[in-house]
Amino acid sequence: MAHDEREQYLIRYAGDFAPFVVAKAEGSWVHTTDGQRILDFTSGQISSTLGHNHPRVVEAVQRSLRDVIHLNSWMVNEDVLGLAERLARLLPEPLVRSMLLNVGSETNEVAIRLAKSYTGRFEMVGLTRSFHGLLAGTNSLTFSMGHSGYGPLVPGSFAIPAPHQYRCPIRHCLNACDTVCLDVGFETVDQASVGSLAAMMVEPVLSTGGIIPLPDGYLQAAKTKCDERGMLLIVDEAQTGFGRVGSMFAFEQDGVVPDILTVSKTLGGGVPLGATITSAEIEDRAHANGFLHLTTHVSDPMPAAAGLAVLDVIEEEGLVERAKAMGEYLFDQLHTMQETHEEVGDVRGRGLLVGIELVTDRDSKTPATALGAAVTAECLALGLSMNIVKGDGRTSNCLRMAPPLSVTHDEVDLAVEILDRALTNCKAAVESGS
Numbered sequence: 469m470a471h472d473e474r475e476q477y478l479i480r481y482a483g484d485f486a487p488f489v490v491a492k493a494e495g496s497w498v499h500t501t502d503g504q505r506i507l508d509f510t511s512g513q514i515s516s517t518l519g520h521n522h523p524r525v526v527e528a529v530q531r532s533l534r535d536v537i538h539l540n541s542w543m544v545n546e547d548v549l550g551l552a553e554r555l556a557r558l559l560p561e562p563l564v565r566s567m568l569l570n571v572g573s574e575t576n577e578v579a580i581r582l583a584k585s586y587t588g589r590f591e592m593v594g595l596t597r598s599f600h601g602l603l604a605g606t607n608s609l610t611f612s613m614g615h616s617g618y619g620p621l622v623p624g625s626f627a628i629p630a631p632h633q634y635r636c637p638i639r640h641c642l643n644a645c646d647t648v649c650l651d652v653g654f655e656t657v658d659q660a661s662v663g664s665l666a667a668m669m670v671e672p673v674l675s676t677g678g679i680i681p682l683p684d685g686y687l688q689a690a691k692t693k694c695d696e697r698g699m700l701l702i703v704d705e706a707q708t709g710f711g712r713v714g715s716m717f718a719f720e721q722d723g724v725v726p727d728i729l730t731v732s733k734t735l736g737g738g739v740p741l742g743a744t745i746t747s748a749e750i751e752d753r754a755h756a757n758g759f760l761h762l763t764t765h766v767s768d769p770m771p772a773a774a775g776l777a778v779l780d781v782i783e784e785e786g787l788v789e790r791a792k793a794m795g796e797y798l799f800d801q802l803h804t805m806q807e808t809h810e811e812v813g814d815v816r817g818r819g820l821l822v823g824i825e826l827v828t829d830r831d832s833k834t835p836a837t838a839l840g841a842a843v844t845a846e847c848l849a850l851g852l853s854m855n856i857v858k859g860d861g862r863t864s865n866c867l868r869m870a871p872p873l874s875v876t877h878d879e880v881d882l883a884v885e886i887l888d889r890a891l892t893n894c895k896a897a898v899e900s901g902s
């Protein structure tokens with residue numbers, strides 16, 4: 469399909485489409501209709517953690533296509549029950565009850581509704597630079613983008629400063645967060661609140677907001693703030709769940725069990741599957757209060773079958789340990805590359821969720837926005853796909869690498885080599901004014 473046909477028939481939902489059409493995707497690679505082979509360091513939309521079209525996911529979907537694809541929302545099959553039970557066994561007490569959905573924003577909408585239903589309150593707290601989705605409730609807790617031009621947020625939506633060791637939001641500390649921003653944030657919320665605080669929602673690594681891992685102790689301190697106010701803590705592991713950060717779930721690294729956990733992208737292996745998971749106590753009370761949330765594809769068998777296959781493969785192929793080891797390898801390669809590029813201001817992240825923030829120089833930390841855009845385009849032209857996100861919270865200057873957990877050493881080497889070349893080419897172009 470020609471470029472102009474896309475613009476004729478598709479709504480441009482987030483700027484321009486990539487400058488090619490895809491024929492096929494397999495493992496860490498995407499193949500285009502004009503014969504290019506592109507190393508996909510975005511895992512699709514951070515979802516194909518087993519690599520594209522993993523044969524076990526394909527097999528599970530094929531089985532489901534034969535047996536049952538979709539059901540009435542009140543009927544469940546064995547795969548749905550099996551996946552819910554498997555999640556309960558994977559997660560610590562008391563996270564035992566799941567609702568199986570499709571996309572991340574839905575899982576977070578359900579988490580918000582559960583928190584409201586359980587507490588009988590409506591106010592929600594999120595972090596600046598967060599991304600939880602662009603549906604009405606989640607967009608009101610997404611502070612990295614998507615507000616301007618879309619009218620009022622849901623009443624009772626509050627933002628507190630996202631902790632960021634490279635760029636402290638309250639200009640207070642440097643390279644080591646002492647969580648004073650959390651204290652200041654909650655003091656502000658307490659004064660703005662009408663006394664109806666229901667929950668706080670956080671990502672363990674703010675990904676779209678600039679690959680910002682919550683500093684040590686932050687999630688624990690946030691849980692205490694919530695407990696003190698009778699609020700629930702909702703942890704959104706859309707990107708971090710199921711191995712990406714080198715543990716099965718990111719919250720395990722923080723020693724905190726959330727009241728409600730949401731998972732999505734990484735659970736389906738590329739198939740739309742997400743889950744909102746909570747305790748029996750919360751679910752029982754919400755149910756008694758008449759909790760209602762329905763979608764057409766809730767508890768659908770086909771994505772559940774894919775989810776079971778994903779969990780099997782993660783276990784059998786040791787992908788959690790692999791993500792940890794390959795993440796360390798990727799960090800080492802990037803740190804070596806950083807030595808030759810002053811513009812690589814910061815390399816950060818956890819496991820295989822890595823941010824490379826580009827600055828004009830390391831002292832001023834001025835975002836190198838034009839360079840970021842040029843490097844992203846040059847990498848794609850050289851055969852490496854990466855996203856660019858907002859490093860300084862305003863402009864896009866942070867490259868994001870999130871390859872499949874099955875990525876090989878050779879693929880990491882190739883990605884870093886392409887990035888190195890792209891940086892060199894683009895700096896030369898910027899310096900010569902071309």
Ligand SMILES: Cc1ncc(COP(=O)(O)O)c(C=O)c1O
Nearest residue numbers: 571572573599600601671706707
């Ligand atoms: C942390 C997080 N939560 C929620 C979402 C929304 O998920 P979806 O786009 O599947 O609705 C995203 C999407 O990027 C995300 O990164």
